[in-house]
Amino acid sequence: MTESLRVLVAPDSLKGTLTAIEAADAITAGIVDVVPAARIARMPFADGGEGTVDAVIAAGAAARVDRVAGPLGEPVDARWALLGDTAVVEMAAASGIGLVPQTRANALAADTFGTGALLLRAVAAGARRIVLGVGGSATTDGGLGALRALGARAYDGDGEEVRGGGAVLHRIRRIDVAPARAALDGVEIVLCSDVANPFAGPGGAAEVFAPQKGADADGVAALDAGLRSWAQVLDATCGSDLATAGWGGSGGGIAGGLQVAVGATAADGVEVVADALGLDAAIAASDLVVVAEGSLDEQSLLGKAPVGIARHARAAGAPCIAVAGRIAASRDALLAAGIADATSAVEAAGGVDLALAEPARWLRAATVALLERNPGLLHGARD
Structure with a gap:
């Protein structure tokens, strides 16, 4: 040697x-x-999920911490990273399953508002490309919370604004995504996940992952019905075919919601991290x-x-x-x-x-x- x-x-x-x-x-x-x-x-x-922020910080990215709403609305300090004009954000830091007890109520109530807030913080810090790892979530809200944090507004049949987690998705009849699109104008959102499950239905976000988040059989059925209904609203607004598409179930459906509503793209997490490092x-x-x-x-x-x-x-x-x-x-x-x-x-x-x-x-x-x-x-x- x-x-x-x-x-x-x-x-x-x-x-x-x-x-x-x-x-x-x-x-x-x-x-x-x-x-x-x-x-x-x-x-x-890391492969784009948990640990990706630590990996890019070890490679020289600047560490950032912002206080945002956790999956049940309580404040959490979420760590993310900025490398040049690329931000790396982990959904688990703001909306992660490790932040809440695993109960049926949590599975139905948890939302992604804090993740959307982190995206806004990254944009404010100068990011023009945001890599979002969507693993380890506590949520099954189809990205509703994140879109609301970005400025989108969802309404029920009476014109009242709808807020909350997966349990409220079935109430939504209309969504205005224009403010969220404006907030991300000129910003590329890249979603990292190794999950290819559909948004809803057999093999979808609720059926496969909600039990891991504390949902019982009734909770899973309610969440899946909500995702199906939410998909119809998004499809009507954005001209998509979301519910049965063979992608979008990652992060409790945030991957599908962000792809359809604000033009996020999905990518192989390993390749994204390989390029960044x-x-x-x-x-x-x-x-x-x-x-x-x-x-x-x-x-x-x-x-x-x-x-x-x-x-x-x-x-x-x-x-x-x-x-x-x-x-x-x-x-x-x-x-x-x-x-x-x-x-x-x-x-x-x-x-x-x-x-x-x-x-x-x-x-x-x-x-x-x-x-x-x-x-x-x-x-x-x-x-």
């Missing part, structure tokens, strides 16, 4: 155990254990790429961060290896995805409980084991 080995460490978070930054620390320590003189570049990563340039300057996440499994193979990074590494001719909390995908499947070898903290510790008790220690040990069994990757200076 040589002193010139250049390693890019680009982990996602190991949810529930280590942040992406903490994972990068553990992996870096493991690399130094084996190759003390390695030149290591750290790029904590300069992933390709970092890979070009590296001899080896190390990725990580909590569980390397079948979901990972559908395009989660480690596999997305591995795809970029393979295109650049750089070898990519992975450490994880646990591994459920086959080695052949990982190899086909561009990951040359992988091991886990569970393997290094000899059991799940031990790995969970000291995740950083065993992720570091897994890194050491992976490098030691792949000495051919440690000579650096790839062509």
